[in-house]
Every structure is written in C-alpha cells, then in structure tokens.
Amino acid sequence: MAKLFRAAIMGPPGSGKGTISKRIAQSFGLQYLSSGHYLRESIAANTEAGVLVRTYVERSMLVPDHVMTRLMLPRLEHLIGHSWLLDGFPRTLSQAHALNSLCQLDLVISLNIPYETLRERLSDRWIHPASGRVYNMGFNPPRVQGKDDITGEPLIQHDDDKPEALMARLRHYKDVAKPVINLYKSQGILHSFSGTDTDRIWPYINSLLSTKMHMQPSDSFQTQTP
Numbered sequence: 001m002a003k004l005f006r007a008a009i010m011g012p013p014g015s016g017k018g019t020i021s022k023r024i025a026q027s028f029g030l031q032y033l034s035s036g037h038y039l040r041e042s043i044a045a046n047t048e049a050g051v052l053v054r055t056y057v058e059r060s061m062l063v064p065d066h067v068m069t070r071l072m073l074p075r076l077e078h079l080i081g082h083s084w085l086l087d088g089f090p091r092t093l094s095q096a097h098a099l100n101s102l103c104q105l106d107l108v109i110s111l112n113i114p115y116e117t118l119r120e121r122l123s124d125r126w127i128h129p130a131s132g133r134v135y136n137m138g139f140n141p142p143r144v145q146g147k148d149d150i151t152g153e154p155l156i157q158h159d160d161d162k163p164e165a166l167m168a169r170l171r172h173y174k175d176v177a178k179p180v181i182n183l184y185k186s187q188g189i190l191h192s193f194s195g196t197d198t199d200r201i202w203p204y205i206n207s208l209l210s211t212k213m214h215m216q217p218s219d220s221f222q223t224q225t226p
C-alpha cells in the first residue's frame with residue numbers, strides 16, 4: 001500500500017493552485033481541501049462565522065488566523081488515514097505552526113507566476129459559486145457562455161478578482177507568504193515552479209509527485225535537503 005502523503009500548494013491568487021490541485025487529486029487520488037471553497041461555503045450558509053468571514057473576503061483581506069485554523073484543522077483531523085492536498089492553507093506563519101502541531105507535511109508546491117499573467121488570468125476568471133468550478137474565458141471556457149457546464153446555472157466573477165482589489169491582494173500575498181515559504185524551505189520540503197503556462201508546469205509537478213509518493217519514509221528522510 002502506498003504511504004500516506006500530505007501536501008500543500010501555495011501561490012498568489014490566480015497562480016493556478018485550484019487548476020493544478022484538481023489535476024493532482026485526479027491523477028494521484030489525494031483528497032482535496034481548498035480554504036477558499038470552505039470560506040465561500042460558510043459565507044453561503046450565513047452562519048455566525050460565515051457573516052464574519054464575509055467581511056474579510058469581500059474586502060480581499062486575510063481571514064484571521066484563529067478563524068482559519070478552526071475552519072481547516074477539524075477537517076484534517078477527519079482525514080487521518082487519508083492522503084490529502086491543501087490549497088490556500090496555510091497562508092500565514094501562524095497557520096503553518098498550527099498545522100505543524102497537527103501533522104508534518106511531506107511536500108509543499110510553490111507557484112511563481114509573473115504579475116502580468118496573474119492579472120490577465122483573473123480578469124477572465126469565472127466561477128460557479130455552488131460547486132466552486134472555475135472557468136477561464138480563454139484557457140478553459142464553459143461550453144455555453146456564462147453558464148456552468150454541469151448545472152447550466154449562471155457563472156459569476158469574484159469581487160476580489162476585479163483589477164482594483166487584485167493589486168492589493170498580490171502585494172499582501174508576497175509579504176505574508178515569505179516566512180511560510182522560508183519555513184518549508186528550511187524543512188527541505190519546498191518545491192518551486194515558475195512559468196506562465198499551467199500546461200507546461202504540470203508535467204514537472206506530475207513527475208515530482210510520482211517520485212515522492214512512491215518513496216518509502218526512509219528514502220524521503222534521506223533525500224530532504226537543508
């Protein structure tokens with residue numbers, strides 16, 4: 001039986017975390033957990049937490065760490081015995097420490113995508129809010145314009161993907177992500193990928209995961225670099 005495998009994917013908004021995560025989950029059978037998806041779910045449910053979360057997400061601000069850990073960690077505790085991939089969490093050093101107290105990640109993927117590419121992609125990103133399915137009018141358009149492929153329901157654009165919110169999000173992302181990236185680098189589990197096309201980056205990620213997921217724990221210990 002393959003060993004348990006716990007991974008996270010990091011990158012600025014629009015870097016392709018969701019797109020690549022979907023491919024990883026399909027190819028390697030990992031459970032996929034997206035912080036953005038759970039946040040939007042709690043907003044839609046209009047719970048007390050959801051009302052609070054909405055005030056941050058609508059202003060493109062990071063949701064406070066204690067709210068995030070309360071949202072994400074119980075879901076991970078339920079997945080003991082499963083391999084999983086986290087998208088969008090941890091995003092701050094405090095979240096990374098909270099995650100570390102629950103389990104040790106095996107691998108972190110970091111996506112480095114030029115700003116201009118992010119801007120172009122996000123201005124073309126449309127979402128089916130109920131399922132979280134993501135479309136891009138150039139890269140993966142819906143079959144019928146403006147409608148979700150499966151349900152036929154209307155697609156929407158996030159307020160925080162609109163140009164005025166985007167610049168602030170990207171700047172903030174960099175500041176907050178840096179110490180998290182340094183932490184995982186120091187643990188020897190960070191793998192960075194740069195480029196403008198998901199389809200070009202994907203084969204490298206695919207091959208990295210194929211190698212790592214089939215290693216025995218003793219192999220992975222020996223190959224970690226400082």
Ligand SMILES: Nc1nc2c(ncn2[C@@H]2O[C@H](COP(=O)(O)OP(=O)(O)O)[C@@H](O)[C@H]2O)c(=O)[nH]1
Nearest residue numbers: 014015016017018019121125135136139197198
């Ligand atoms: N043009 C183009 N669009 C892409 C590419 N990869 C992803 N996208 C689209 O860019 C947008 C952002 O990708 P997404 O996976 O949601 O990024 P995330 O914010 O990091 O999760 C979506 O509309 C994707 O369909 C690519 O290589 N080229």
Ligand SMILES: Nc1ncnc2c1ncn2[C@@H]1O[C@H](COP(=O)(O)OP(=O)(O)O)[C@@H](O)[C@H]1O
Nearest residue numbers: 013014035036057060061062063068088089091
């Ligand atoms: N780990 C997190 N910590 C704090 N806020 C978060 C986190 N993950 C998501 N968010 C909030 O949810 C919003 C949408 O996140 P997400 O769907 O991951 O999109 P993106 O990667 O495109 O920013 C973010 O702008 C932020 O407000």
